[in-house]
Amino acid sequence: MDREPGSTRGSVPTSRPEAGARPAPHTGGGRHEHRWQILAVIGIAQLMVVLDATIVNIALPSAQRDLGFSDGNRQWIVTAYALAFGSLLLLGGRIADLVGRKAVFLAGLAGFAVASAIGGAAGSFSMLVAARALQGVFGALLAPAALSLLTTTFTDPKERAKAFGIYGAIAGTGGAVGLLLGGVLTEYLDWRWCLYVNCVFAVVAILGGARLLHAGAPPDRPKLDVPGTVLVSAGLFCIVYGFSNAEKHPWSAFLTWGFLVIGAVLVAAFAWWQTRAAHPLLPLRVVLDRDRGASFLAMFISGAGMFGVFLFLTYYLQQILGYTPVKTGLAFLPMVAVMVVASVVTTNILVPRVGAKPIVPLGMGLAAAGMAWLTALDTTSGYAAHVLPPLLVAGLGLGLIFAPAMSMATAGVAAHDAGVASAMVNTCQQVGGSIGTALLNTLATTAASDYLVGKKPSPQVQAQAAMQSYSTAFWWSALFFAIGLVVTVVLYRRGAPAAHRTDGGAIHM
Incomplete structure (x- = not known):
């Protein structure tokens, strides 16, 4: 395998593509004139994968009543997907480097659609779990192929910044979109549509990807x-x-x-x-660059911390304020809007001028502040006065984290390593999310149990115990982001990235 010229800061590539030249199939990922349509296709695929982590949560109670499985088995609907997805991401990324990103991307889409259709038609608990695991397998092919296609399609620094701003916004807000969409589908149609809807996303992305993306495997592909x-x-x-x-x-x-x-x-x-x-499988040159390593850690930490927003604030809105699933999803929309704007502005204006060092740590600090602010909620709090302000602060923080971290994590990577570098981004976020969910759930449950000791379990006491558990989860989420602030301040290099240097279609920053 060739050494990656862009792996050392300040390296100079041996060649520079001519302006307007069509990139080679293995580096371009798509025709130059169709790059923004390709971004739309990639965005649809990424949204499908990300929202699937939360959209099914909304459908779980209805699915449980329909299929008759126990509370103890309910977790496997979520866990089966997470296990397959999280454990196979690096392999999926390397397969994209070996076989070709278009083929893997389209195969991932088709497989995800078939698995979703099986899950939607499931007549038993075991069939639904198997379908969710199959979704995870094809998601592990799809997610890194999508990000590596984005990395190799956009080679102009300014356009790359815009593309990653949009992509980062989709990755960061997909969970909230899943809550809203899951609520609408479950409330007005049927829980099965929370799975069937993936088929619609997949068909649109397959048609677009088949027409726009370059075929063929990279000529310098590595061995498995x-x-x-x-x-x-x-x-x-x-x-x-x-x-x-x-x-x-x-x-x-x-x-x-x-x-x-x-x-x-x-x-x-x-x-x-x-x-x-x-x-x-994962060349050390991919992870040992300081900016890239800092970005991987930023994705890991933010993946763990943001569940404090999506998971426990969802519980609070529904169980304490009595929101319906649809109203809960709508309550997150202002946060989604702030994240989208912050992601696009950050990657287009701020990072090119000052670099990631002040931006990502600032995002960590704002996210920590937003989570700490949420600890002030109580059973009498209102949405506009008490929930919305910290939600907007946390959304701004996450918007400053995701797009820059994703862009820096894949910048300067050789074309034949783009898939595995992209897989590492997804792996960090997925494993971070799994760890965050488990830790926060355990700490929150313990806090509620400790509060109930020696008290009569009246409705008021139960509500206060729930508030104690939410507050504990918010404090720990704030701690995660505070750790992220320190880590990213220490690891990120100072100064604007050297975005003008290219290597095989990737920007070296």
């Missing part, structure tokens, strides 16, 4: 690192499974700590193997 693939897939599976079990089992149970230890050992063995493999 089979031992590395087995180690990291098994390790990530154990980590996600262990944290998923923490929601139902104590931390002292082997199903929790045992899988976490095994997962950590396997991931450590994977890291060791990558230093010795002739064709590593």
